[in-house]
Amino acid sequence: xxxxxxxxxxxxxxxxxxxxxxxxDTCDERLDGKLCVVTGATSGVGLEAVKSLHxxxxxxxxxxxxxxxxxxxxxxxxxxxxxxVDYLIADLSSLARVREAIGGLVRLERPVDVLIxxxxxxxxxxxxxPDGLETTFAVNHMASFMITLAMLxxxxxxxxxxxxxxxxQGHRFxxxxxxxxxxxxxxxxxxxxxxxxxxxxxxxxxxxxDRLRGTGVTVNAMHPGAVKTGIGENNxxxxxxxxxxxxxxxxxxxxxxxxxxxxxxxxxxxxGVSGAYFNLTxxxxxxxxxxxxxxxxxxxxxxxxxxxxEG
Ligand SMILES: NC(=O)c1ccc[n+]([C@@H]2O[C@H](COP(=O)([O-])OP(=O)(O)OC[C@H]3O[C@@H](n4cnc5c(N)ncnc54)[C@H](OP(=O)(O)O)[C@@H]3O)[C@@H](O)[C@H]2O)c1
Numbered sequence: 645x646x647x648x649x650x651x652x653x654x655x656x657x658x659x660x661x662x663x664x665x666x667x668x669d670t671c672d673e674r675l676d677g678k679l680c681v682v683t684g685a686t687s688g689v690g691l692e693a694v695k696s697l698h699x700x701x702x703x704x705x706x707x708x709x710x711x712x713x714x715x716x717x718x719x720x721x722x723x724x725x726x727x728x729v730d731y732l733i734a735d736l737s738s739l740a741r742v743r744e745a746i747g748g749l750v751r752l753e754r755p756v757d758v759l760i761x762x763x764x765x766x767x768x769x770x771x772x773x774p775d776g777l778e779t780t781f782a783v784n785h786m787a788s789f790m791i792t793l794a795m796l797x798x799x800x801x802x803x804x805x806x807x808x809x810x811x812x813q814g815h816r817f818x819x820x821x822x823x824x825x826x827x828x829x830x831x832x833x834x835x836x837x838x839x840x841x842x843x844x845x846x847x848x849x850x851x852x853x854d855r856l857r858g859t860g861v862t863v864n865a866m867h868p869g870a871v872k873t874g875i876g877e878n879n880x881x882x883x884x885x886x887x888x889x890x891x892x893x894x895x896x897x898x899x900x901x902x903x904x905x906x907x908x909x910x911x912x913x914x915x916g917v918s919g920a921y922f923n924l925t926x927x928x929x930x931x932x933x934x935x936x937x938x939x940x941x942x943x944x945x946x947x948x949x950x951x952x953x954e955g
Contacts, residue, residue: 652816656929660813664870668904669925671911676701676727680909681749681756683736683787684763686713688873689810692902693760698727700906705752706731707745707763707791736763736787737773739951746794755802758909759795761788761845762810768879770832777950778826780834784841789848789947792863793955796855803860808908809849811865811921815842819933822942834879846921846930847940848947853919862918866908868901869924870894900924 680697684690685706694704698721706729708714714731721729734745749756764784771779777786788809799805817839824830825840849865856863872895876887904924908914911925921930933939948955 652931660923660928663923663926663928664813666924666926668869668900669907669911670903671907673906673910673912674701675757675910677703678757679703679705679752679754680758680760681705681707682760682762683707683791685731686710686717688875688898689868689871689901689905690760690762691717692898693762693905694721694729694902695724696899696902696906697758697909698725698729700910701725701727702758703728704730705749705756707734707736707749709733709735737765737777737779737782739773739775739777739782739786739790742787742790746791749791750794750798755805756795756799757805759791759799759805759807760810760905760909761791761808763787764810764812764841764875765878766834766838766876768834768876768883770827770837772826775950776826778832778837780837781825781841781844784838785844785848786947786950788845790951790953792848792852793948793951793953796852796861799861800856800859805861806909806914807852807861807863808905809845809863809865810868810905811846811849812838812842813867813870813923814838815846815934816931819843819931820943822939822946825946843931843934844943844947846934847936847943849921850919850935850937851940851944856918862914862916864908864914864918864920864922865930866904866922867924867928868898868904869896871896871898871901873898 680702685694718729732748734741820840852863
């Protein structure tokens with residue numbers, strides 16, 4: 645803990661707090677005829693993102709795990725505006741289901757203009773996926789890593805597009821221990837696991853940006869604000885009580901996340917900006933451990949190996 649407190653530069657932390665109080669920049673850029681793919685769009689940040697993008701004219705393809713919720717979201721979007729709305733069903737904690745979703749994406753007969761990897765969880769208990777991965781790492785990092793990796797050649801061939809990784813200020817929680825990503829050697833900490841997954845995603849965002857340089861496709865990460873959503877609602881009663889009676893009182897409306905994602909997906913002033921981290925729409929310096937390129941290369945290799953894909 646002390647090790648991580650020591651690494652912080654207080655002026656950067658002050659800027660982070662100030663940025664967190666600012667509303668997101670807005671954008672009136674239309675997205676008619678553009679296809680936006682969003683993972684985890686049944687609630688919270690993802691739902692606000694699809695509402696905002698579809699409201700700007702975009703066609704939407706969601707990747708969700710729940711058919712009934714997906715149909716309800718699709719139905720309400722279709723009533724609200726003309727853009728098409730479709731969905732793929734995939735439980736993103738399973739590498740096999742992520743591969744199936746990727747199959748659906750690469751077979752699309754039209755280009756993807758915007759890819760938003762948003763699906764995420766916060767777990768207070770250690771739950772290993774059927775692949776033996778800690779669930780937070782699997783959903784928040786591995787799924788976004790695999791989907792982005794698969795879309796690199798597809799989007800690069802077209803020479804345009806934006807990829808956004810919904811990350812978190814939670815990446816600042818203590819870094820990640822690559823020697824124990826499945827928590828077999830340490831007592832589990834949900835906050836640390838969340839921070840580890842977000843750190844892995846942020847480090848790989850820089851690696852993706854390097855690989856995309858010169859292609860016309862950009863990749864950036866963002867913190868969607870501290871907003872009232874369903875995150876953590878899968879945890880126990882005590883946690884949910886604390887969430888509802890304490891945490892939620894200090895949180896903002898998730899519509900700011902949708903506004904910010906529309907801005908990052910469409911604003912002309914961000915053309916060519918890649919490899920950056922935004923607090924809503926303000927570019928910000930990530931925690932020092934998330935800027936460690938050597939660690940980034942090791943996370944990349946590990947993620948590649950776990951994914952069974954070619955880099
Ligand atoms: N809320 C905040 O203050 C905050 C702050 C920083 C970062 N974030 C990030 O924002 C992103 C969205 O979270 P949220 O706050 O909007 O939470 P949320 O309301 O719980 O939404 C999470 C979304 O991810 C989906 N999801 C979860 N596990 C999945 C799985 N195994 N397979 C497929 N989809 C899955 C959920 O689907 P179901 O509806 O089926 O559960 C839901 O659509 C996450 O990456 C989170 O880390 C949130």
